[in-house]
Amino acid sequence: MVQQLQLSIGDKAFQELNEALEHGVSPELRRMLNGLPAPDAAHLLESSPPKLRSLLWRLIDREMEGDVLQELSDEVRQFFLDRMNVAELKAITEGQDVDDIADLLQQLPGTITRKVLDSMDSQDRQRVEVVLSYPEDTAGGLMNTDVITIRPSSTLDVVLRYLRRHQDIPEMTDSLFVVNRRDEYIGALPLSVLLTTDPSATVFEVMQTDLKPIAADMEDSQVAQVFERRDLVSAPVISENGQLLGRITIDDVVDVIREEAEHSMMSMAGLDDDEDTFAPALKTARRRAVWLGINLITAFIAASVIGMFQATIDKVVALAVLMPIVAGMGGNAGGQALTLVIRGMALGQISRTNLKWLLSRELMAGFLNGILWAALVSLIAYLWFRDPIISMVIACAMVINLSTAVIVGASLPVILKSMKIDPALAGTIILTTVSDVVGFLSFLGLATLFYS
Amino acid sequence: MVQQLQLSIGDKAFQELNEALEHGVSPELRRMLNGLPAPDAAHLLESSPPKLRSLLWRLIDREMEGDVLQELSDEVRQFFLDRMNVAELKAITEGQDVDDIADLLQQLPGTITRKVLDSMDSQDRQRVEVVLSYPEDTAGGLMNTDVITIRPSSTLDVVLRYLRRHQDIPEMTDSLFVVNRRDEYIGALPLSVLLTTDPSATVFEVMQTDLKPIAADMEDSQVAQVFERRDLVSAPVISENGQLLGRITIDDVVDVIREEAEHSMMSMAGLDDDEDTFAPALKTARRRAVWLGINLITAFIAASVIGMFQATIDKVVALAVLMPIVAGMGGNAGGQALTLVIRGMALGQISRTNLKWLLSRELMAGFLNGILWAALVSLIAYLWFRDPIISMVIACAMVINLSTAVIVGASLPVILKSMKIDPALAGTIILTTVSDVVGFLSFLGLATLFYS
Numbered sequence: 001m002v003q004q005l006q007l008s009i010g011d012k013a014f015q016e017l018n019e020a021l022e023h024g025v026s027p028e029l030r031r032m033l034n035g036l037p038a039p040d041a042a043h044l045l046e047s048s049p050p051k052l053r054s055l056l057w058r059l060i061d062r063e064m065e066g067d068v069l070q071e072l073s074d075e076v077r078q079f080f081l082d083r084m085n086v087a088e089l090k091a092i093t094e095g096q097d098v099d100d101i102a103d104l105l106q107q108l109p110g111t112i113t114r115k116v117l118d119s120m121d122s123q124d125r126q127r128v129e130v131v132l133s134y135p136e137d138t139a140g141g142l143m144n145t146d147v148i149t150i151r152p153s154s155t156l157d158v159v160l161r162y163l164r165r166h167q168d169i170p171e172m173t174d175s176l177f178v179v180n181r182r183d184e185y186i187g188a189l190p191l192s193v194l195l196t197t198d199p200s201a202t203v204f205e206v207m208q209t210d211l212k213p214i215a216a217d218m219e220d221s222q223v224a225q226v227f228e229r230r231d232l233v234s235a236p237v238i239s240e241n242g243q244l245l246g247r248i249t250i251d252d253v254v255d256v257i258r259e260e261a262e263h264s265m266m267s268m269a270g271l272d273d274d275e276d277t278f279a280p281a282l283k284t285a286r287r288r289a290v291w292l293g294i295n296l297i298t299a300f301i302a303a304s305v306i307g308m309f310q311a312t313i314d315k316v317v318a319l320a321v322l323m324p325i326v327a328g329m330g331g332n333a334g335g336q337a338l339t340l341v342i343r344g345m346a347l348g349q350i351s352r353t354n355l356k357w358l359l360s361r362e363l364m365a366g367f368l369n370g371i372l373w374a375a376l377v378s379l380i381a382y383l384w385f386r387d388p389i390i391s392m393v394i395a396c397a398m399v400i401n402l403s404t405a406v407i408v409g410a411s412l413p414v415i416l417k418s419m420k421i422d423p424a425l426a427g428t429i430i431l432t433t434v435s436d437v438v439g440f441l442s443f444l445g446l447a448t449l450f451y452s
Numbered sequence: 453m454v455q456q457l458q459l460s461i462g463d464k465a466f467q468e469l470n471e472a473l474e475h476g477v478s479p480e481l482r483r484m485l486n487g488l489p490a491p492d493a494a495h496l497l498e499s500s501p502p503k504l505r506s507l508l509w510r511l512i513d514r515e516m517e518g519d520v521l522q523e524l525s526d527e528v529r530q531f532f533l534d535r536m537n538v539a540e541l542k543a544i545t546e547g548q549d550v551d552d553i554a555d556l557l558q559q560l561p562g563t564i565t566r567k568v569l570d571s572m573d574s575q576d577r578q579r580v581e582v583v584l585s586y587p588e589d590t591a592g593g594l595m596n597t598d599v600i601t602i603r604p605s606s607t608l609d610v611v612l613r614y615l616r617r618h619q620d621i622p623e624m625t626d627s628l629f630v631v632n633r634r635d636e637y638i639g640a641l642p643l644s645v646l647l648t649t650d651p652s653a654t655v656f657e658v659m660q661t662d663l664k665p666i667a668a669d670m671e672d673s674q675v676a677q678v679f680e681r682r683d684l685v686s687a688p689v690i691s692e693n694g695q696l697l698g699r700i701t702i703d704d705v706v707d708v709i710r711e712e713a714e715h716s717m718m719s720m721a722g723l724d725d726d727e728d729t730f731a732p733a734l735k736t737a738r739r740r741a742v743w744l745g746i747n748l749i750t751a752f753i754a755a756s757v758i759g760m761f762q763a764t765i766d767k768v769v770a771l772a773v774l775m776p777i778v779a780g781m782g783g784n785a786g787g788q789a790l791t792l793v794i795r796g797m798a799l800g801q802i803s804r805t806n807l808k809w810l811l812s813r814e815l816m817a818g819f820l821n822g823i824l825w826a827a828l829v830s831l832i833a834y835l836w837f838r839d840p841i842i843s844m845v846i847a848c849a850m851v852i853n854l855s856t857a858v859i860v861g862a863s864l865p866v867i868l869k870s871m872k873i874d875p876a877l878a879g880t881i882i883l884t885t886v887s888d889v890v891g892f893l894s895f896l897g898l899a900t901l902f903y904s
Contacts, residue, residue, distance in 0.1 A: 018805060039681040047801040049809040163647045172685060173644060174626060191643050192625060195615045228710075229491040231703040233624060233685055250702055251683040254709060258680075261713030262795060268717065269791035270784075277796040278806065281816035288788050289821055295784045296825060299777040300832070306773045307836075313765070313772050320765050320772035321758045324888070325751040327776070332722075332747045336740050339721035343714060344729040349499040353470060354730065357501040364733035369741055373748060380752070384759075436776070 017044065021052070030059045038064060042071030049278045066092035070100045075276040078107055086112060090119045098124075099144040099252065102131035130245065139223050140216035142256070143237040143246035146170040149179045152186060152204035156194055159203060172249040174233040178207045184242040185213045213238040216245055220256045225348060227253045264342050267424030270294075294429055302327070302436035309444035312451060318385045319447050325377060326397045327439030333369060334405030334431045337362045341413045342423050350414065359410055366406030370399035389450045397443035405435045469496065473504070482511045490516060494523030501730045518544035522552045527728040530559055538564060542571045550576075551596045551704065554583035582697060591675050592668035594708070595689040595698035598622040601631045604638060604656035608646055611655060624701040626685040630659045636694040637665045665690040668697055672708045677800060679705045716794050719876030722746075746881055754779070754888035761896035764903060770837045771899050777829060778849045779891030785821060786857030786883045789814045793865045794875050802866065811862055818858030822851035841902045849895035857887045 017032045033041060033056065041060060045053050045068070057080060060068060069077055069092060081089070081104070089108070093101045093116060105113045105128065117125050127145045134140025148169060150159050159176065163169065175188040187207035197206050213236040214223060227235065227250060234249045263273040270291030279287075306313075306323070313320050341358070344350045350358065378395035382388065409431050413423035416430075469484045485493060485508065493512065497505050497520070509532060512520060521529055521544055533541070533556070541560070545553045545568060557565045557580065569577050579597045586592025600621060602611050611628065615621065627640040639659035649658050665688040666675060679687065679702060686701045715725040722743030731739075758765075758775070765772050793810070796802045802810065830847035834840065861883050865875035868882075 018803070022805065037681070043681070043800070046799075047803065047806060049806055049813075160647070164650075166648050169644045169648060171683070172626075174624075174685070191647065192621045192623075194647075195612070195643070196618045196621060198616075228706060229489070229495070231623070233626070233702065250685065250706075254680060254702075254706060257706060257710055258713055261710055261717075265713075265717035265720065266791060266795065268720070269788045271788060271791055275792065277792060277799075277801050278810065278813070281813045281820070284813060285817040285820040285824075288785070288817065289824060291788070292781060292784055292821055292825060296777070296781060296829070299780045302780075303773050303777055306776070310769045310773065314769045317762045317766045317772075320769075320775075321755050321762065323772075324758070324776060324779070325748070325755055328751045328754075328884075329744060329748060332744055333740070336721045336723060336743065339718060339723055340727065340729060343718065347498075347729075348495070349729050351470070351499065353474065354499060354501055358730065361501075361730075361733045361736060365737040365740065368733070368737040369744055372737075372741060373744060377748070432780075 025055065025059070033059050034061045034064055038067035039071045042068045046073065046076055046277070050280050053278065062091065066094065066096055069104065070096065073276070074107065074274045075272075075279070077104075079276075081107055086115045086119070089116050093120070097144050098127045098131055098146065098246075099142060101128050102141065103136070105132060106136055134216055137220045138216065139214045139218040139220070139237050139248060140245065142220055142223060142252050143216070143248050144170070144252075145246040147236070147244065147247045148173060148176050149183075149244065150176050150189060150203055152178050152180065152202065152207065154203050155199065156197055156201050156203065156206070157199035159189070159194060160199060170247075172234055172251060175208075175211070177236050177244055177247070178203055179244050183244055185236050185238050185244040187211075188236065211235065213242075213244075214248065215240070221260055221346075223248060224253050224256045224260065228257070260346065264346060264424040267422055268339075268428045270425065270428075295432070298429055298433045298436070301433055302440060305437050305440040306444065309440075309448055312444060312448045315451055316387075316390065316447065318381075318387065318390055319444060322381055322390070322394055323440055323443055326394060326401055326443045327436045329373060329377075329398060330401035330405035330435035330439045331432055333366055333402045334409035334435050335428075337366070337406040337409030338412060338423075338427050338431055341410050342427065345413055345417065345423070355414060359407065362406045362410040363403060366403045367399065370402035373402070374398040390447070393446045393450060394443060396446055397439065400442040401435060401439040404438045405431065408434045477507065477511070485511050486513045486516055490519035491523045494520045498525060498528055498729070502732050505730070514543065518546065518548055521556065522548065525728070526559065526726045527724075527731070529556075531728075533559055538567045538571070541568050545572070549596050550579045550583055550598065550698075551594060553580050554593065555588070557584060558588055586668055589672045590668065591666045591670040591672065591689050591700060592697065594672055594675060594704050595668070595700050596622070596704075597698040599688070599696065599699045600625060600628050601635075601696065602628050602641060602655055604630050604632065604654070604659065606655050607651065608649055608653050608655065608658070609651035611641070611646060612651060622699075624686050624703060627660075627663065629688050629696055629699070630655055631696050635696055637688050637690050637696040639663075640688065663687065665694075665696075666700065667692070673712055673798075675700060676705050676708045676712065680709070712798065716798060716876040719874055720791075720880045722877065722880075747884070750881055750885045750888070753885055754892060757889050757892040758896065761892075761900055764896055764900040767903055768839075768842065768899065770833075770839065770842055771896060774833055774842070774846055775892055775895055778846060778853055778895045779888045781825060781829075781850060782853035782857035782887035782891045783884055785818055785854045786861035786887050787880075789818070789858040789861030790864060790875075790879050790883055793862050794879065797865055797869060797875065807866060811859065814858045814862040815855060818855045819851065822854035825854070826850040842899070845898045845902060846895060848898055849891065852894040853887060853891040856890045857883065860886045 017036065020026070020029045020032055041064070045056055048056060069080060089112065093104065105116060117128065120128065130145060131141060131143065175190045177185060178187040178189060180186055187209045188211045189203055189207050193206050214226065216237050216239055226232070232250065234247050236244055237246045237248055239245050259273055266273045266275065341350065374395040377398060378391045381394050382391035412427045412430055416423040416426050469488065472478070472481045472484060493516070497508055500508060521532060541564065545556065557568060569580065572580065582597060583593060583595060627642045629637060630639040630641060632638055639661045640663045641655055641659045645658050666678065668689050668691055678684070684702065686699050688696055689698045689700055691697050711725055718725045718727065793802065826847040829850055830843045833846050834843035864879045864882055868875040868878050
């Protein structure tokens with residue numbers, strides 16, 4: 001049954017290795033592991049509990065370690081980086097792309113980063129330092145510096161001969177970038193144009209200027225939107241004064257898109273998007289304790305609201321039976337509004353111009369559902385307890401709570417974001433608090449009025 | 453404040469248009485709208501409430517409609533498709549990629565699809581029919597049929613001259629595909645190799661065979677994993693007997709990745725991942741009603757558990773005050789386990805070999821947090837109500853409920869998936885039911901034992 005969950009990427013080697021694993025360590029296992037492409041070996045490490053993970057890591061050949069580390073998620077990578085000395089760190093950066101080296105170095109303590117940088121040759125060091133000078137979550141932090149540049153005055157024939165002198169061109173090169181004498185980006189020459197145009201044409205004549213360069217300080221989520229909208233494979237990154245600094249490729253953007261999309265879901269459960277699925281129990285428990293502790297405060301706030309109405313509950317115990325329904329339905333309705341708006345914001349759909357419409361739509365939808373379910377719940381409550389007061393009170397409380405919850409759910413992400421607070425993380429907690437408090441307060445409060 | 457939420461993709465035109473919009477319809481507005489790249493116009497439509505959306509759509513030029521439709525999400529696109537006649541539908545498919553036409557046609561009723569197909573020339577129709585013969589969520593449904601194929605015996609020089617006879621080559625072509633006489637895929641010639649190798653070499657000598665072709669019936673989520681792992685820009689799609697059918701490009705895979713990542717978050721709130729952010733209130737209310745109705749059943753199940761213990765609550769009303777804490781904390785802890793496992797499954801990390809470890813880790817982490825928070829809640833409960841029994845009972849109930857909830861949360865996705873039920877959608881509801889029922893049952897049940 002669970003068998004079919006096994007990842008099958010059409011790579012038999014991966015499955016065979018997984019089977020070999022069940023029979024313990026062997027030279028055969030080592031051979032198979034090191035025969036895997038680095039991303040698959042990394043995936044195997046990420047899918048392994050701690051002990052097995054350390055064991056597998058020791059089996060990986062030195063020269064493969066750097067490639068595997070690049071493919072690991074931050075948290076798992078950190079574990080291995082922490083256990084390496086400077087010489088080992090130097091070794092794994094060799095032959096890596098500049099942006100990947102920068103990623104690694106950013107995870108190390110400052111003094112060690114310095115030591116590794118000092119050990120690199122000056123050209124490489126300079127390149128890495130350029131990338132390191134930009135925050136990790138900007139275009140500058142994402143970019144690579146391996147760019148083939150050409151001059152506008154060259155003919156395509158010259159460009160073709162120039163390329164032929166290369167052993168290889170950088171991966172994901174779909175365009176060559178055209179720069180002027182001051183190294184300023186002025187256009188792009190797609191390989192497709194290079195291959196289909198008369199070689200006697202000059203670069204200037206056929207280059208495309210509609211591929212807008214990306215500013216080095218653009219946020220990575222915006223870079224992702226540009227790539228998605230324009231269906232780009234690579235794009236030039238420029239400095240403030242227009243100089244070409246490097247190039248961003250779609251493979252790095254895909255990682256941004258996945259992380260961003262996962263972030264909201266994980267945050268809503270108080271998890272980090274980089275969370276190691278196979279972290280040890282103690283670490284897991286410690287991390288989650290924080291989130292549970294915050295939720296406990298919420299729970300006690302709700303409890304204290306109930307506490308105010310103990311006398312009423314003592315009089316009509318049916319209130320205790322029904323009160324979680326009011327609170328819960330508010331939480332569910334609000335959660336839908338919250339999730340929809342968080343997704344809309346991630347897609348860049350929510351703005352000043354449409355927010356008002358969205359909020360009134362949510363209020364209307366929440367109110368309609370409030371009426372609908374209030375009627376049903378009210379009927380069931382009456383049939384259950386044969387008490388018209390309780391039946392009427394729960395109906396009013398549900399309409400109040402559902403309407404409040406959807407308005408809070410829909411507006412929270414916008415308010416939190418403008419305060420630079422993560423909407424997914426804080427939004428869920430605040431919404432729960434509000435729907436519990438308003439739910440209990442309206443239901444028990446109205447009941448107290450009518451039963452006194 | 454909200455201003456800064458405005459999407460800024462470095463495209464001034466987009467912002468200007470948004471401002472022009474506030475001043476009503478004008479020829480200027482029409483000109484600006486039609487001057488936008490199609491993806492931006494589509495984004496503007498998606499970010500607009502219904503009335504404005506229809507208005508903008510009417511302003512879009514006929515020849516741009518097809519491009520804009522391609523970029524819309526299914527639900528918004530459906531709205532416009534439903535309002536088009538066959539002649540309009542024919543017009544918008546002209547000049548579109550085969551995979552995009554297939555996407556459109558799949559959204560139309562069968563009879564209309566047939567009419568549009570009949571109106572196409574026979575070569576185009578055949579191509580679209582090939583793509584239509586595969587389900588939308590498979591490699592076959594994702595692929596495009598515009599592929600440049602070459603023969604292994606040609607020299608690179610011949611290939612270069614062949615390319616130069618093209619006006620243009622298909623977008624995102626980073627490799628030419630090599631086929632034998634039976635049209636079977638045998639390898640790929642990356643443009644980078646073509647450009648850096650001596651033109652007298654034959655294709656056979658320099659082609660790469662490590663780019664494995666993708667079977668047409670592979671699920672799109674697996675295709676996405678292959679692209680992510682191998683950092684691909686394009687990949688060949690083959691039929692069962694090895695014949696080259698077409699090619700998948702990264703731009704379509706990026707859409708799959710984003711939809712997949714969004715799907716879990718939206719499902720957990722009972723929303724469709726294709727949900728229109730600006731759907732009208734009535735439509736929104738109707739859709740959400742289903743989810744709220746199911747949650748109401750859950751809520752009544754929980755209420756009926758409480759109902760069994762009315763006598764005990766009547767005796768000790770403090771139980772009613774504290775019971776939501778026990779249920780809520782279980783729901784939170786279980787939700788974390790559920791989310792982590794759903795993400796792990798999406799990443800292909802969970803398998804038969806590591807599931808047992810994962811479940812015992814979750815149980816251990818849940819138990820540890822149970823003990824920790826039980827101790828604190830027990831203390832607070834004692835200080836609040838000065839009743840050692842209630843203090844002890846709530847501690848036991850919390851350990852029971854947190855441990856149960858994490859085990860249920862962690863195992864549900866795996867069980868549901870093996871039953872082909874969406875883990876995110878059903879998992880959240882079942883988990884809430886379990887954590888409420890177990891929470892109320894253990895807390896009120898134990899209390900009944902000790903107070904009787």
